[in-house]
Amino acid sequence: MTKVAGCPLCDAAGGRVVVQAPKWRLVHAEEAGFPAFYRVVWQEHVREFSQLSAADRSDCMDVVVAVEQALIAQLQPAKVNVASLGNAVPHLHWHVVARFAWDSHFPGAVWAPAQRDADPARLAEVVAQLPTLEDRLRRGLTRTP
């Protein structure tokens, strides 16, 4: 595994680890206002998604899709947002975020300005479901390379 000095995703997990696999990890990100914000981080320091082999790209997107499906099944979000940006941290990672019509930024992107305060009770309802969601993710994803 090639580590790049000073890369935050080589040096640390980048969130609370939910599943650790040989080639990737799934972490829960602590992003205020977005309780169901996960990241699929590629273990190897790769800059762009297109630099992965076709087989690795397929495995990586299978994980992203499994996370998306679990978010939908558990939380019934208004939409799931999936993004690989990496401008600040150019180490391949996919953001996978459950979005709700009542959240602070909807329908804007999570990186856009907030449009309202999210209802703390609704945020807490989502947080309360994360253990069940993450059990589901662990069961589903341990079959993936």
Add this chain to the structure above:
Amino acid sequence: MTKVAGCPLCDAAGGRVVVQAPKWRLVHAEEAGFPAFYRVVWQEHVREFSQLSAADRSDCMDVVVAVEQALIAQLQPAKVNVASLGNAVPHLHWHVVARFAWDSHFPGAVWAPAQRDADPARLAEVVAQLPTLEDRLRRGLTRTP
């Protein structure tokens, strides 16, 4: 092909069409400040990426990857950003955007607030390369389903 009344991506192309394939289209988006902003739009009205079959997901990401690779080869961007959000228009489309250290929002997301004015001369340099980039895309993508 199922069309959904009132869906902007069922009713219209959503940009200048660069490649039209049976299952998807590649369009150039007119987004101020981001001259190399493309979208891969799925033809069928599908809400979430994970609702595609595995074969369609693979084909769709092959197109996204081909666009990313062409952007890198032609424009040498600082980073390529890839995202499927769809909060406002829940019809599957992938944003594929070449980002530059000098652009108005870098390293922020294109949906975040601007950090500076982009240099018009540098924007014009990118615009001048789009015909060559798009010839490359048409050649590369006509082999994809």
